[in-house]
Amino acid sequence: MTRSAPVTLLLVWAALAGITLLAWWIGAHHGSGPLRPQAAVALSAIAITIVKVRIIMREFMEVKHAPPLLKRITDAWLALFAVGMLAAYLI
Amino acid sequence: MSSNSLSSAPDDSAVRGASHTHPAPVIPGQPDMWVLVMIEALTFSAYFVVYTVWYRFKPAMFLQSQAQLDLRLGVVNTLIMLTSSWSIARCVGETRAGRHRAALTYLWITAGAGVLFSVLKVNEWRTMAGQGFGFETNLFFSFYYFLTGMHLLHVLVGLIMLGVVFHQLTNPARRSRELVETGATFWHMVDFLWVIIFTLLYVMR
Secondary structure: OOOOOHHHHHHHHHHHHHHHHHHHHHHOOOOOOOOOOOHHHHHHHHHHHHHHHHHHHHHHOOHHHOOHHHHHHHHHHHHHHHHHHHHHHHO | OOOOEOOOOOOHHHHHHHOOOOOOOOOOOOHHHHHHHHHHHHHHHHHHHHHHHHHHHOHHHHHHHHOOOOHHHHHHHHHHHHHHHHHHHHHHHHHHOOOHHHHHHHHHHHHHHHHHHHHHHHHHHHHHHHOOOOOOOOHHHHHHHHHHHHHHHHHHHHHHHHHHHHHHHHOOOOOEHHHHHHHHHHHHHHHHHHHHHHHHHHHOO
């Protein structure tokens, strides 16, 4: 079979769609109070997004089968993005 | 542009799979595309960080403006992009297996999702503008139109790339696996950039 089997790809899509629905629930304004920043919502949304992007890269973009250099470069960018977002949010 | 023709060479991934051995690491598509993907990722990361800094400086204005967006539409857009990413991954798999008719079917699904995403995005812009929320309304909406506009530009470039892939798959004299993988890599980038934009504009509070 080819590198990414159809069943695996379907499961990856289902997982990503499920995580998106979770983000929908997180992002929805629960309750009737005024809108205010919620660090837990923001940081968990960013963390979930980083997980989603890594899944897309590893599975759909087949980085998991790529040479170690490409794995390191993509993970380094994700780490840089995570640190940048965390710093921007927490300043 | 490509040196890998399925019409003239056996599919090495099929050979690897048939032998049940662990495949050797290979970069999917042309390495140049991965350089572009990383440059784009870094550039958009800078936009995302600047957006978040402003969000922290003016939280009330950003939250009130964000509440004007339709979160459900953002979710639908995301599901469409994820589906298109899945279908172009299937297109690559079918191309490697030499099943070009099936590959074309998945390519059409990807392109259809890309067009649907674009139509929904333009419609969302029209709705927001109709409600009086334009590019110059405030900083949030400047970011909203800029980020979604830059992303839509990449969707359109991606659709042109899908056209090149279509040209490859429909012509037995071409059918470059490497070029199909290269087009798919760009499309996946368009997908993950949207996943981040969705979080920042629609979800993050």
